[in-house]
Amino acid sequence: MQAITAFTPALLLLAAPSHLLTLSGVDLAIIVLYFFSVLGIGFYLKKYTKTGEDFFLAGREMTAWVAGLSFLAANLGSLELMGWAGATYQYGILAAHWYWIGAVPAMLFLAIVMIPFYYISKTHSVPGYLKLRYGEPSRLLSAVSFGFMTVLMSGINMYSMALVLKVFLGWDIYFSIWVSSITVALYVGLGGLLSAIFNEVLQFMLIWLGAMLVSIIGLIEAGGWSGMVARIHANFPSQNYTHMWSTLGSFTDNPMGINWVGIVFGLGAVISMGYWTTDFLVVQRVIAAKDLRSAKLAPIIGAAFKMAVPFIVILPGLLGLALLDKPGVHVLVPESQAAATGMHSYNEVLPLMMQRYLGPGLLGLGVTALIAGFMSGMAGNVSAFATVWTYDIYRAVFRKEAPDQHYVTVGRWCTILGVLVSIGTAYLVMSFKSIMDYVQALFSFFIAPLFATVLLGMLWKRTTPAGGFWGLLAGTTSSICMWAWVKLDPTAIRYIALSPYAKDMAENMFRALWSCIICAVVTVVLSLLTRPKPENELAGLVYGCTEIPSEGYLKIYQRPIFWAGVVSGVFVILQIIFW
């Protein structure tokens, strides 16, 4: 959910006069080897990518493990690692909510409740499901907004990556943009989703193996978890950086300026549900699974690993508070202050911890982890864009009937086009840096209402095409209006977030909550006033009209519901431990 990361890489450039990290020959060899590997996989898989099903859905042959790791890796990309490590340094362990309540319940809900409908309907995409359920207008609205936003986000991520490489390694910004984008264009263009997924699994492994060592050595230096907590409390006795729920009673009790209602309902029930269950970037990986059981297991496997991601993202931020800071003094400062003073910013905490612990070779692996994260996110955006453009826009509007091979060719060209538009966006952002704030906000406009539209469509057979379309439009429009209202009059946040003490993060959560509610209300009211589809047209699409295929006789530990229960249990225990 990069859309709500408080990371402004543009300011990094102003903040850092020279690069932070110096790479040795071994480090460079590791990075170069990584680029050759991802390209090699793309070239190798081209011969296995012949049909549309191969190119856009990886032949629907992925095992649960491959689909699950790819599902998670597509999200681990972008600014995730550095942005949330920085957010943790700023807000403490509260940032872990984005990995736990902000992800795990939604992933399990996707696995158990929604996947059967996506999978049985044999849709190619989420907009494709909307076409089947609500008709062409809803599909086009969703496809155009998704395609537009996805490719813009891809460009922003590309720009951010290039900026990070420039600041931390001193690499030329244009060199980074072109090398990374040509690499992604080649391996996704050649092997389609199959290549994207294969590389995402590889990238997933590298992200873990490259980033984990910082946390391990950091904990050794801090004297374990209890030693780290003691140091943080000694440094900042009046602040609470190590509890997740006990400070959420009111907006003023925590540095994030949010309360439990915003976290539970805004983040957990709307934004997270919207992102993990309807954003095609991640859903595409799951519907590429080889059978329904694998498709259900994939998000559960993803959820299990998602719960562990704080170990490599949140922990470095906490270690920064414990080991970099001095009593009562934050060594790292907000980006705006860093730009003015030349100090290091919050968002540099992860590279600083890498610099602290990683010697030759290990540093190369750590930097490769960052690059792998950026590239997996970019490839996820580009492959999802190519699918939605080809199937939901090009085939729906421009050429309805064509041979399968024609759509594969269009998909390959769309991949190139998507990357080129991304590069254009990256250059645009270089000139108008404030675009980043707007586009990240725009991206969130579509996610929250779409969740209400898809969920009502799946669970309530009375929902009508008119209700679905106008509900989605009303939810999106209301979200844009709320955002513009607060932009024009910042005091309006008291109405959106229900408190004058609320901060930006709370506004995001509550705006999502309201837009989802507005979408649901409009959809329900209009559905009750219009004529529903006959039940025979809803088979395979709606609960109550769909026969879910039996999983057959499976031992208890082979059943998705069992593992969903295990993950839920661990999730609850983690909330109690870090309460």
Added chain:
Amino acid sequence: MHRPGMLSIWFFIGLLLLAYGILILGAGIHDLLSPPEHPVVLAELHAGIWWGGLLIAMGVFYTLRFRPGRSN
């Protein structure tokens, strides 16, 4: 993935981890024999040596377990 002749992704991962392990272990041994002028914090742990060893072990496991021609 069960296509005839197609290599498993885990085989590729094994090869890459093996190569990384050799490079990192080699750099770790080099640092052990001739310590750098400005060592990292906790350099005495020699993280490069045991992390490189771990990568080699993982690389060997995945490469052999998913090598071409072996039924997985």
